[in-house]
Amino acid sequence: xxxxRPRSLAAALAAALLVAGCGGGSSDRARxxxxxxxxxxxxxxxxxxxxxxxxxHPAGWxxxxxxxxxxxxxxxxxxGDGTEVRAGVIGKVPQVPAAxxxxxxxxxxxxxxxxxxxxxxxxxxxxxxxxEAVRVDYTYATREGRxxxxxxxxxxxxxxxxxxxxxxxxxxQAGLTPAQIDPIVRTIGIGP
Numbered sequence: 534x535x536x537x538r539p540r541s542l543a544a545a546l547a548a549a550l551l552v553a554g555c556g557g558g559s560s561d562r563a564r565x566x567x568x569x570x571x572x573x574x575x576x577x578x579x580x581x582x583x584x585x586x587x588x589x590h591p592a593g594w595x596x597x598x599x600x601x602x603x604x605x606x607x608x609x610x611x612x613g614d615g616t617e618v619r620a621g622v623i624g625k626v627p628q629v630p631a632a633x634x635x636x637x638x639x640x641x642x643x644x645x646x647x648x649x650x651x652x653x654x655x656x657x658x659x660x661x662x663x664x665e666a667v668r669v670d671y672t673y674a675t676r677e678g679r680x681x682x683x684x685x686x687x688x689x690x691x692x693x694x695x696x697x698x699x700x701x702x703x704x705x706q707a708g709l710t711p712a713q714i715d716p717i718v719r720t721i722g723i724g725p
Contacts, residue, residue, distance in 0.1 A: 575716050581606055582724060583622035586690065586698050589720040590620045605698070618704030620717055628695040632665035635689035639699045640669060647673035649681045662723030663690040672706070682706055686714045692723040
């Protein structure tokens with residue numbers, strides 16, 4: 534075989550595949566991509582918007598006058614025993630086009646500020662208006678404790694070339710169950 538032949542053969546195959554993928558049938562431009570619909574806001578929940586990120590939290594949770602540094606919005610519920618459940622939107626995250634990279638950066642922040650972090654796997658989600666979204670569930674202990682006594686869920690969303698954020702929900706395991714987290718996650722969406 535001559536030295537130039539493998540390249541020309543590869544070029545011919547690539548051109549054939551391109552033509553086969555573009556020819557005949559219905560136009561891809563005519564079909565709209567499947568965009569998931571956000572779940573309706575559950576009764577008793579308060580819808581909020583932070584930049585382009587929208588979600589809803591239980592109505593009893595109060596908006597923070599001063600959210601943590603890097604957060605666009607935060608709401609919490611403080612129990613009589615001092616426990617705190619929190620949900621919010623973190624805008625100070627790497628503005629990269631891959632939700633998995635945003636999720637890894639968010640998890641690194643948790644690991645720096647807590648002990649005994651047990652991180653679950655990245656789970657891909659379909660979020661209305663987002664190009665990509667990844668959910669990560671984890672447990673951790675506060676600096677005072679050793680046994681994981683808190684749980685958290687981060688939903689990292691990317692909707693444009695340099696547009697990313699994380700919706701974070703955290704709290705003591707006794708005061709925040711997966712059944713309470715899931716309705717909040719289902720309301721996440723990216724607005725215009």
